[in-house]
Amino acid sequence: MSTDSRRGQRIARGRGRFARGLAITLGALAVVGGAAAASSLAQGPRATQIQQDPEAAVAQSGSRVIFTANESLAEIDEADVTVEPATDFTLDAAGRTVGVRFPTALDADTTYTVTIDGVRGLGGGPASTLTTSFTTPKARVLMLERDAAGDDRIVSRTVGADTDDTVFSAAQIDDFRATSAYLIATTVDGGVMHVTVIDRASGATHEIPLPGPGTVTGLQVSERGQLYGFTFTDANLSAAGGRENVLFTGSLASADAPVPVVVGGSEPSIDRWRFVPETSSLLLNSFDGDLTLVDRQNPDGEVSSFGTALGIEGVARSTYTALIDRFEEGFVELDLATGEQRVLSEVQFDRDALLGHIQPLPSGDTLRSYAMLEDGIPTTSRIVIASPEGDAREIAATRDTDVLQQVCASPSAQYIALIVSDATGPAYDGGVQSLPERIETRIYDGDTGDEVATWPGFDISWCEVGPW
Structure with a gap:
């Protein structure tokens, strides 16, 4: 037999072994793939991603736990969801995503478990359970410490800890407020008031230009939109004229001059006011007693009037309900969406x-x-x-x-x-x-x-x- 003939036989045998090996490999892969598919079908939907922000959850309302599944899901009912420790929640689900929203802030230093039972794929199949646990951080706050002998400072403290960290200091700090992203402080230097914004992540600062020499009071902030507001009174206020407790608002991210709030074509003197949480609205109580709701993003829009009041005590977080002191009724809960009110009992x-x-x-x-x-x-x-x-x-x-x-x-x-x-x-x-x-x-x-x-x-x- 010639050398070429023997070489051809070896090549043929090699090709046969390769074909058989390839067939075995493909068969094994098919078995593994089929087993995996069968296992997936037997297990039901599973979470491929879970998103949560425990730090934001303790600081503000509206935080979410978001499950993303490996397939589109059939309808889920709120009765299928449990949160431990028990707390209010709402459910929104679409496609492969399920969101559990907490309308109020969660407790600090607490482990929460969110469980969704009976989860099925859109095409049917067995049910499964999606679950996750997370622990919220200890409660942290900012506070103002004035020092007659040295600089005033704004400090960060944690419940359960004895230490503090200085966040901002100045010779004389009158007031401050903070959002998750910014801190805004009113200071006095040489008898002149200043308003300074500090970026909490970078430490960068910028000063807010005031309408002129005068006094800033009633400082407030809004987490939604990262806004600030304050009332301003001219230093040269007299019987002849000048601004007295006029409300100005602006963006914490901008060094632009703040804008006065206009109601009915004029800049009213404001006694008390509040940002309405999770909206762009301002609730105002003038020195005349008028109680009005103004949309900051649409200053030319319709102003809602709620009669007269002695004062605004606050607007509940995560709600559209204000606590108002009325002349005759006393303290009432006022629904800013409907105008309905309920008198509080003593x-x-x-x-x-x-x-x-x-x-x-x-x-x-x-x-x-x-x-x-x-x-x-x-x-x-x-x-x-x-x-x-x-x-x-x-x-x-x-x-x-x-x-x-x-x-x-x-x-x-x-x-x-x-x-x-x-x-x-x-x-x-x-x-x-x-x-x-x-x-x-x-x-x-x-x-x-x-x-x-x-x-x-x-x-x-x-x-x-x-x-x-």
């Missing part, structure tokens, strides 16, 4: 009491302080969480020498803050919006009433406004 104590502070909570309850009266004279204060019907649960009480300046709640009302000064302490600190020099903030657990921290300073970032 809390009954074992002795005479005088309502001091009241703030709306996302749950529909209110945080209140009452001064206990002895022979008609206010003594200590009791701080309670009250239902609209007047049922109350006591959280804390002040001490004999305390003067209660303000009460505030964390975004989820997990913690309650009492800002108190010492009645026997030194005089006022001499700021534009002055407060006693000896002042501190006490933090209480909103469920147990236990005091969990006491810090020097005030103006805690949980409050919509300062204590003035």
Whole structure:
């Protein structure tokens, strides 16, 4: 047999072995692929991606847990969803995505588990369960500490920790407010007020140009749109004219001059005002008592009038409900969408009491302080969480020498803050919006009433406004 013939036979045998090997490999892959497909069909849909932001969830309402599945899903009912610990949620699902939204902020330092049972593919098949757990961070706040002998500073503190970090300092800080992205502070230098914005991520700063020499008060911010607002009064205000408590707003991201709020063709003097959470609207209460709702993004649009009021106590986070002090009805919950209102009931104590502070909570309850009266004279204060019907649960009480300046709640009302000064302490600190020099903030657990921290300073970032 020739060499060429033997070589041809070897080549033929090699080709045969290769063909058989390829067939075996393809068969194995087909088996594996079929097994995988069968396994997938047997298991039902599974999550390929889960998105959540625990830090944002404790700071603001509207956070989401988003599941993305490996296939389009059949309709899911809210009854199939459980959240532990139990908290309110809404459900939105489309295609391969399922979103669980929390309309109110979540508690800090808490592990949440979200479970969706009975999840099926759009084409049918077995059901599966999608689940995830996440732990929210400890509660963090910003506070203002004034120092008569040195620079004032805005500090960052964490519930459960003893340390603090200086975020911003200046010779004289009058007020500040903060969003997740920015901090805005009013300062005084040589008798002249300034408004400074600090980017919390980069530390970069820019100054907001004021309408002229004057005084800035009522500083507030809005997380939605990263906005700020303040009332401005001219330094040369006189009987002849000038701006008095005119509201100006602007973007925290911009160094442009703020824009005055115009109602009915004029710039009204505003006593109290609030950003309406999750909207572009402003709720205004003028010195004449007029209560109006204005859309900042459409200043020429229709203005909603809600009659007259003595004041605005706040707008509940994640709601469209404002707490208003009316001339005749007293304190009412006002639905800004419909104009409907509900009168709040008083809390009954074992002795005479005088309502001091009241703030709306996302749950529909209110945080209140009452001064206990002895022979008609206010003594200590009791701080309670009250239902609209007047049922109350006591959280804390002040001490004999305390003067209660303000009460505030964390975004989820997990913690309650009492800002108190010492009645026997030194005089006022001499700021534009002055407060006693000896002042501190006490933090209480909103469920147990236990005091969990006491810090020097005030103006805690949980409050919509300062204590003035």
